[in-house]
Amino acid sequence: MSSHDPLTAPIPGADSRLVGGVQLDIVRTGTGRIKRAIYPAGFRWSTHMKPITHTETCEHAHVGFLARGRIHVHFPDGCVQEYEAPAALAIEPGHDAWVMGDEPAVLIEVDFEGDTIARFGLPTAHRHD
Numbered sequence: 001m002s003s004h005d006p007l008t009a010p011i012p013g014a015d016s017r018l019v020g021g022v023q024l025d026i027v028r029t030g031t032g033r034i035k036r037a038i039y040p041a042g043f044r045w046s047t048h049m050k051p052i053t054h055t056e057t058c059e060h061a062h063v064g065f066l067a068r069g070r071i072h073v074h075f076p077d078g079c080v081q082e083y084e085a086p087a088a089l090a091i092e093p094g095h096d097a098w099v100m101g102d103e104p105a106v107l108i109e110v111d112f113e114g115d116t117i118a119r120f121g122l123p124t125a126h127r128h129d
């Protein structure tokens, strides 16, 4: 992927960091954040992030636009969600997830840090009512 690819090129003014192999670029706006996450091929949350977060599952809600690639989301009750770009997504906290195929997944998210679930009116966990 060339550095001229706007989906992966550096974002001017962004707070840029690499966490568990995931390239994160975050720009604050108002009380929220625009966040681009580039998950490399082969990335799996439980393999690469769990040792960093020390939680059983990913406790983040993800709301955004999958602009490239494919991801597989797995919940502890056995439910599965798969997304292929282009796709809008909203994923409840409490999941494992991994990149499918051999290209990176580029996810553009909006979050409100600890307040994301309330702001979007999302369930606090994956469940069936």
Ligand SMILES: [Zn+2]
Pocket: 075, 077, 078, 079, 126, 127, 128
């Ligand atoms: Zn379920």
